[in-house]
Amino acid sequence: MKTDLYIIGGFLGSGKTTLLLQLLEKEKQAGRKVAVLMNEIGSLSVDSAMLGEDAAVRDMLNGCICCTIKDEIEVELLTLYKDHRPDVIFVETTGAAHPMEVLDACTSPIIAMQIEVKGIITLVDCARWKERNRLPIAHRKLMEDQARWSDVVALTKTDLVSIQTLDDIKEEIRSLNEKVILQEMVFGKVNGEIAFGGGGQSEGGHHAHHHLHVRTYAYEFTNHVPRAEFTKWVAGLPDSVLRVKGFVKFEDSIERPELFQYAYGVPFFQPQPFKMPSVIVIIGDELETESLQQALECLDGIF
Numbered sequence: 170m171k172t173d174l175y176i177i178g179g180f181l182g183s184g185k186t187t188l189l190l191q192l193l194e195k196e197k198q199a200g201r202k203v204a205v206l207m208n209e210i211g212s213l214s215v216d217s218a219m220l221g222e223d224a225a226v227r228d229m230l231n232g233c234i235c236c237t238i239k240d241e242i243e244v245e246l247l248t249l250y251k252d253h254r255p256d257v258i259f260v261e262t263t264g265a266a267h268p269m270e271v272l273d274a275c276t277s278p279i280i281a282m283q284i285e286v287k288g289i290i291t292l293v294d295c296a297r298w299k300e301r302n303r304l305p306i307a308h309r310k311l312m313e314d315q316a317r318w319s320d321v322v323a324l325t326k327t328d329l330v331s332i333q334t335l336d337d338i339k340e341e342i343r344s345l346n347e348k349v350i351l352q353e354m355v356f357g358k359v360n361g362e363i364a365f366g367g368g369g370q371s372e373g374g375h376h377a378h379h380h381l382h383v384r385t386y387a388y389e390f391t392n393h394v395p396r397a398e399f400t401k402w403v404a405g406l407p408d409s410v411l412r413v414k415g416f417v418k419f420e421d422s423i424e425r426p427e428l429f430q431y432a433y434g435v436p437f438f439q440p441q442p443f444k445m446p447s448v449i450v451i452i453g454d455e456l457e458t459e460s461l462q463q464a465l466e467c468l469d470g471i472f
């Protein structure tokens with residue numbers, strides 16, 4: 170069974186750690202083993218000290234998860250997985266992180282068969298969102314991108330704004346991201362059932378989830394793959410596929426797989442000096458996972 174992973178993002182001070190503490194409590198009550206990867210910039214993690222001893226915590230302190238230390242994340246996640254075999258991992262990002270970059274970092278082909286990204290949760294500080302036009306344009310754009318690329322937007326500090334303002338904020342966020350699940354909360358607590366965590370339904374079998382709009386799908390090849398057929402498959406990928414990456418052993422290549430990258434319609438291949446798992450990861454909006462699986466099984470020689 171794969172470990173579930175949730176990405177928790179949102180601007181500085183939006184309430185990420187406050188929510189994380191609630192989620193840890195919820196997972197504990199559900200009897201699930203939790204691990205947390207925290208990314209704070211600076212040499213000392215204040216927040217991780219607050220999480221107590223119930224969760225395995227690793228800190229990434231020397232840069233932002235989505236840019237300078239992107240490669241480190243797969244090592245940190247693999248270590249958490251190997252050392253603790255958690256049921257769920259929460260990744261708390263810095264306020265400066267772009268959700269799609271973090272998603273990319275958390276879906277390395279090296280960990281994709283063990284860890285499955287279940288969702289991106291962005292916290293929006295309602296008081297701050299209302300004032301966002303005063304921020305420098307790059308910050309405002311990041312704040313909006315964080316809301317645009319999330320499965321769940323948790324509206325925090327709702328106690329600090331009027332009902333009318335809250336309604337306006339919801340409308341603005343829906344206009345950026347019509348499929349988003351909006352969840353109001355005060356100090357990390359929600360009225361109804363929180364839309365993530367706590368041992369939600371697992372899909373088993375084929376490795377995709379169907380409720381959230383940016384989906385990831387991982388496939389492990391058992392055989393060598395015909396290069397020409399693979400290239401043809403890549404050329405025919407639908408626009409909903411945003412990114413594909415992984416390692417593929419081709420019929421005409423030596424024993425080691427080649428690194429394969431695909432973004433914005435452009436494929437890239439590179440032979441690898443090391444043994445790698447023959448796994449590819451596909452990231453996209455509303456992926457047709459069944460037809461992807463069928464096509465990949467065909468390439469794999471499994472009918």
Ligand SMILES: Nc1nc2c(ncn2[C@@H]2O[C@H](COP(=O)(O)OP(=O)(O)OP(=O)(O)O)[C@@H](O)[C@H]2O)c(=O)[nH]1
Binds near residue numbers: 182325356
């Ligand atoms: N009024 C109010 N304050 C809140 C709420 N949620 C969190 N806070 C406060 O906001 C501050 C920041 O909360 P954190 O949970 O540390 O936010 P964070 O996103 O982890 O912060 P950074 O790690 O610095 O980015 C704390 O003082 C919280 O007590 C809320 O719903 N209402």
